[in-house]
Amino acid sequence: MGDREKKVIFSGVQPSGKMTLGNYLGALKSWTKLQDDYECYYSMVNMHAITVPQDPEVLRRQTTELLAQFLACGIDPDKNTIFVQSHVHEHAELNWVLCTMTYMGELNRMTQYKDKSRKSEANLNAGLFTYPVLMAADILLYQADLVPVGDDQKQHMELARDLANRFNARFSDTFVVPEGYYPKETARVMSLQEPEKKMSKSDSNEKAFILLAESAETTAKKIKSAVTDSVGIVKYSDEQPGIKNLINIYSAMTDKSVEEIVSMYEGKGYGAFKGEMAEAVVETLRPIREKYNYLLENPDYLESIYAKGAEKAQIRAAQTLEKVYNQIGFIPKKNK
């Protein structure tokens, strides 16, 4: 654990739709900044995605599309290990061990479960309930030091830390206790239609989110129809959550500070602000979308990335699982 050259990072995105600006600004943008200094494991977490019903054909397609989006955002396959979660069976195995050490009360408190179960009452499955344990397994398998995620994942990160500490205390020092890594203003990008809710790729209202892969016209239209308020002043204030969210997005997409943006629109209305913001967002997304479309035409290349990724990820995952099985008293399998 202590003899590693570089610190380790793990993070994942569900192939439950196309990536939103929330996924990008909350997670992927930090991934690209961290890839030079850390040993990074990035996963298309399809096992998490099936906690809500998925069409098999769509899930298959979305998994490779997600990989193309990772690469288009600047995740370098030569520097990072990029893999499909279900290709490394150790995730399911460690999940089970950790399930036996997680209290029902801990899972009952999880707000993501409460939100998602409200949305899908007809599909209240046990996987949705134990989702945070699988997430802990994902992270702990790689002995990750750091987990770059949006702050909607803070509660899940706490559970991962608690489980690592619990296991280490009950048996012996086995897991690195991971830390969450949250970007400042965009740790929670909000819905364009209901700014008190986070932007989510599975929102039934398509105007609520911006997708990295959608056309420039669609993005601009969505920004122009984003819900604001009747104050009419571009101000960074909790009383104007719609405008605050747009300023945060504008700032993160252009690297202009919030103060700079506010002063740029002094005395101007929301129309000018939204118009120029839309242009800036569209221009920042343009190269990502173009690269994404190019990559989709190269399925063999994408396959070679996730094949190599699974091989590399599995080496590390298997080492951790072997230690865990040994600690808990599972006898090793002997080959005849």
Ligand code: AQP
């Ligand atoms: N609105 C957001 N703001 C900041 N970060 C966000 N993330 C998601 N939404 C926002 C971060 O994106 C990463 C991948 O998320 P995920 O796909 O694993 O699951 P999620 O958090 O449930 O994302 P969605 O878009 O809301 O998916 P659905 O609709 O399928 O549930 C995570 O790091 C997350 O923090």
